[in-house]
Each structure stands twice: as C-alpha cells, then as structure tokens.
Amino acid sequence: MALPPPPAVELRALTKRFGGLLANAGVDLRVAAGTIHGVIGENGAGKSTAMKLLLGLLPADAGQIFIRGERWARPSPAGARALGLGMVHQHFLLADPYTALDNLLLAEGPGRPLLLRRDAARAELRALAQRHGLEMDWDAPVASLPVGVRQRLEILKLLAGRAEILVLDEPTAVLTPLETGRLFEQLRRLRDEGKTVILVTHKLREVMAVTDQISVFRAGRVTGERRTSETTPEELAQLMVGRPVALRWAAAPGLAGGEERLAVADLGLAAVGGAARPRLSGITFSVGAGEIVGVAGVEGNGQSELIQALLHPCDRRCRTGGTVRILGREVTRWSPRAIRDLGVGVVPEDRLREGLLPARPLWENFLLGRQREPAFQRGGLLRPAAVAAAAARAVADYDVRPPALGQAAGALSGGNQQKLILARELGRAPRLILAAQPTRGVDVGAIEDIHQRLVRARDAGAGVLLVSSELEEIRALADRTLVMFDGRIVAEYPRGGATERELGLKMGGA
C-alpha cells in the first residue's frame, strides 16, 4: 500500500512577533500538492505574514516549515527559489520600461551569462508559455501591457524559475471580472498540470469559485479548514469574523427623482505625465437627493480623478472644460472649503493620505475639516471640552475601537479608521456624500455597518456618489450605476438593470 504523498507545504506552530504585536500565533497550515488552496482572513489576521515566512522573506520566531515533507531549517528567499516556491505580489515587481522578455532575463538572477541571448531566451519562453496556455507579447514594454497581462508575466516569471508552489497575494484586486475569470482558468490549468497554488484573498466569492481547500485566518491563527465543496460563504465569513455576518445584504431602493444634489456636465481633465489620453472626458451625470449613484470600474479608469476634479483646486486647474453644480449652485471655481461648507461630506479613497493625521490623536482627527464649526470654536479658539464630548459621542456611536480619544489615529485598524472618518463626515449631516472605496481594506464585520450608514444617510435625504471597484458593493447599494472606462462614462444602468457579466464587459471596455 502506497503512502499518501506528503503535503506540498506544511507550517507547524509558526509564530512571528513584531514588537508588541503577535502577527502569527502558532499557524498550522497544510497545503496538499496539486491543489488550489485558498487562504482567507481579514486585514491583520496574519495571512500575509504567514506567506512572508513561507517564502523566507521574514524569519520566524518559532515553528517549523516543511516543504514536500522535508523540514526546511533555514528559510531564505534564495532557498525558497531553489525549493520551487514563488510568489506573485499584490504590487507587481516588474521594470515598466523594459520589455516582457527583458523582465524575465532580469529575473533570472545570479549565474546568468554576461551577454543576453535574447533570441534563444525568447524561443524558450515561447515554448514555456505555450505549454501552460499563457499568451504573452514578449517584445512589448511592460508599461504598455494591460494589468491582467502583467500579472500573467509575473506568473510566467515564476514558471521560468521552475516554481512548483505558487503563492498569489490578492491577485484579483486590479482585475476586471473578465480578467479574473481568465486568471482562474489559468490557475486551474496549472493545478491540473500538477502545480500547487496558494491563493491569498479576502474575497469569499473567489475562494468559493476556484479553490479546492480553504484555510481561514483570524487573529494570527488558522481558525478553520474547509473543503470548498463542503462549505458556504456564510460559514467562511463567520470563521473570519468570529460571529455571524449578513453577506447578501442589499439596500432597499432609494427615492427616485429627488431634487438635484450634484450635476456634472461635460467635465474633462487633461492628461498628465506624457500620457496620450485625457484622464477624464465628457463626464456628465447627476445625483439626486435620496439616491446612491454607484461608479463602477476597474481601478485606474478615472474614478479617483473624478472625485479629485470635483474637489481639489490643483486638479481643477487641469480641467479642460465642463461645469459642476452642487445643491443648485455653480461651484466649478469654488475652493474646497466653500464646497465642503455647502454640506458635502467626503470619504476619501486613500484614508491615511487624505483623510487622517495618522500621528495625531482621535479627537483631533475627528475635528479635522470641522474645526471652524461654531460648536467647536469660539473666536478662533477651540473649545476642547465641546470637541472631546462630540468626539466621544461619535466614537461610541460608530463603535470605533478602541475608543481612546487620545490615541493616534494611525494605530487604529483600517476598519476603525474608516469608521472614524464616517463619524466625522456623516456627523455633519451632509446633503451630498462623495464616498470613494469606502470599504477598501475594511474588515468583513465592519463593511456591513459602513454600508448601512451610507444607506441611512441616503434615506435621510443625502445624495450619495459611491465610487467602488467592488462590483458586489455597487450592486448591493447603488440605485443607479455608472460604468467608467478609460476616463469616460460608458454605460448607465438602473438598479438591477444589468447582470454582473454585462457590467464586467463594460468595465473592460467592450
């Protein structure tokens, strides 16, 4: 009788501490050879740390790593390579001006010949790509390749390095639904060829769609192991958060035909940095009171610029035309403060960069942008007692944890930072809300809460512009959906007016 093959990867009681933070508290993980293994968990649950330990990028404090049944005593990046371990990082490690071919030659590492033998390498790589069914334009500069193709190049880089165990970290964050589907096909094919794939993600739908086995991380440990065919997204979410979570939540429709809150007509934004195409062109839409208008699109298709162009004067200088009307006032040339003072709440896309003072205490962050409200100052002097009381109320109401007003905002988790921003911005009872990626990097448990807050603000009569690259979020919340591609609005649908596939196609520019 033959013994079952040893697992491709086995982590035993892996522990890693960063100062006072126990990032991995005894991680046990077994990944069977020739499978696609999902690793899920909220931000900060320890999955990225565990993968860095596995790849030899960080030394573990305690615990053991076994590769194909053999103890790997001294993990190092070079050792990982030799053992056939490879990782596709969330942010690609490619040299943009170089061609795809040169990027792989560059990656060949020590021992390469002094002279590049491009023709031989090209032939070899073509054969490799063909064998795995991965198309590649080898002589195009990486900068000109679509994101999905760049990711494919990263995978090819691993395969060229004879990787047998591939770790992909949040690979779908930058992909359209269509590209995501293609990636999953490729991963299945790699598995069928005998490779082992570890897929790190926070998207439940994706692990359900493509994996064979799933490990759930919570608080630095693996809290659950499930066979994909025997579990449900609800069960996984509960394992991730530690309590039941409503996943398939869809907002009740908002009012239609409320008075106009935001109207944008023919807005354009000039190109920057030698790019050929304008960042925005011909943007026309409106948001009414009591409705959520979703802006769907793959990241980098002008959604960020749209919010910037509405608010920020330096970007407004690059406007190539168009008008912006907020609450019936023509505000095209107004300062950001004047626009805010009309009753506009902003949830910025990059909360640490644009929403918070990370080194400053919670109460000061709560005050940021509201420091001139009469309740918080008199004659130019702050009223600390009033500020502290309001901040304490808001922090309690929005369940920001820990609720220590003196603590630096940067020390909060992503979800709690976002709650703090919502507490500040929604606390002003805004009549128009511009929310960009409001749940990015936010724990599953907090997403539901943030969504309900937005819907409640809408029901109270606010108009909401919701920019999100998460289709599920748009579909759950938006009363109308705009699809952006390449700096333009390419489609508009009423609630439930398009299937996910249709939206996906439009997002890809079809």
Add this chain to the structure above:
Amino acid sequence: MTNRLQPIFAVAVGLALGLVVTALAGENPLHVLAVLARGAFGTRYGLGLTLAYATPLVFTGLSVAVAFRAGLFNVGAEGQLTMGALAAAAVGAVWPGWGAPGAWLAAGTAAVAAGMAWGAVPGVLRAWRGSHEVINTIMLNFIAAGLANYVTMYVLRNPASQNPETRPVGPGYMLAPWAWFAGAPVGWGLPLAIGVAVAVGWWLERSVTGLELRALGENEPAARAAGINAGRVRVLAFALAGGLAGLVAVPEVLGNTGRFRPAFSAQYGFLGIAVALLGRNRPGGILAAALLFGALQKGATDLDMETDHVTRELALVFQALIILAVAAEGAWEMVFRRRARPC
C-alpha cells in the same frame, strides 16, 4: 517613550563624545566639565551671560519650529532677526525723544512687523509660485544683510563711532538689565521669551489656525481635503516665524546695545535650527535646548583661560556632536528597537 527621552540621551551622548575629544586633546575631561559648569552657572554674572545667550535662541528656535510644524523649513531666521533689529533700532534712532512704555511698544512692534514682512516673502513665493522656501530664505538672508549694511552706513550711521553702527536709540527705549545679574545684560527680554514660548505652544494647540497649521505640516493632502487653504496657512506660518525671529531685537537692541551693529547676531538664526531640532519643535523643549546652548556658549569662554589644550571653540564641537546625536534617529531605533518592524 523613547521618543520623548531621545533628545536627553542625545545630549548625554553628544557631551560624552565631546569629552572624549577633550581627552584626546590632552585635557582632563572632568576638569573641562567643571570649568564649563562653573562658567555657565557658577556666578550670578556667569548665569546672566548664559541666559543672555539663550534668550535670542528661544526666539529663533520658536521661529524655526513654527515653520516646521507647518511643514516648512525656515533657514531665514537670520535675515528676519536682522530686519527686526534694524527696524527697532531705526525707530529708536529716528524718534529718540519717546519715553517708555510707548517707546518699547513702538520699537517692539516695528521689530515684529519687519520680521513678519521679511518672513512672509518666502511664504508668499511658496504659496503662489511653488518656489522652495529653503533657497528663498537663504537668499533673503544675504539680501537682509546687504540692506542692513546699507542703512547702517548711509542712512542711520552713528557719526560718533569708528565702527559701523546706527545712531543709538533714545534712553526711553532701553530695557535696563537686572542688577541681580551683576552687569550681565539680562532683563525683561528673558520673561518675554518664556512668555512667548508658552503663548506659541498654547496657540498651536488651542486655536483653530494653529490646528490648521499643524494639520498642513502633518499631512498636506488630508489638510487640503479638509478644506484648509494651504497657501494661506503657509504665508501665515512664515510671517509668524519672521515675527518671532524679529523679537530678537528686544533683548539684543533694547536690552543690550541700544543700536544696530551689522554683525551683532552670533549666528542666532542658524543655531535656532539646532535648538528647534533638539527641542523637538515643542516650546518646552526649545526653552531647555536654548538654555543648554547658552550654557555651552558661556561656559566655553572660560576654557581659553583655564585650560591648556582646548579653547572656547570647544562649544562648537559640543553643539555639533549633540546635533549629530539628535539627527541620528535611525541609529536610535537600532539601539532601542532591535527587533525588525513589520514591512
């Protein structure tokens, strides 16, 4: 915690390294330390000179710190204090008959206004044109020096003196030194410096504009997104910085010389950068750092007489080593936090 203690460790390390230098030079470090301490604090006159050196450094340290809290680097305190001192001296020379306290107020206001005006220039250039304040403040230092020379030589020249200096201010302008310090030029400039430091700290923490200024320095995109007008805050911060540097005129002109001499400033503007750095841009820290620098300056003057192998320039060595120790933040991380941090 290490953050707050770090400047103290830095001072200790800087002083220790300085003593190593003295030992290498062939001098007994303990003897040098004793001479320094006795010179700086041992007599009323000595203490008075220490405080007299420290007072202008409080003003320039605050000047650099206020700009820094707004995310700006003010290398121009030297030019700003030159303009402030010149303005105070000019008011006192042109209307010598005025009596106290109106005269003090007039000269003090002129000093602050001139400093603010000079300081506002790089602020405006940065806000409107985006040109970098470091270059502009350095250039304005030269222009201020040239302008002050011209006014001293051709407009307000004191005919009674062989040295280049302005006519003396009227007697009503002078702030008499306190007798307790046995002749050292310490008077109302000192409590003014302490009071201004407290006021600046309070203003930064408690006022709406102070919050906006700090927010801009902390995170410009967030401040802009919060509706804060970055250009206006920058001009304000630089004007304030200039006004604080201009206050150097009070101890130096009204409290000491009673006239403007082109080379009166012992690099106060540049030492202010070191004082602000060592004081972590907090008023309390700046007061302590200014006192330390004043003590080193005064204590070191006695080294010429009382030691064989080191001279008063040792004060510069100490100051430089302390600054290096403060600036070596990365090294401190290695000392205090050996463990790797999450990437």
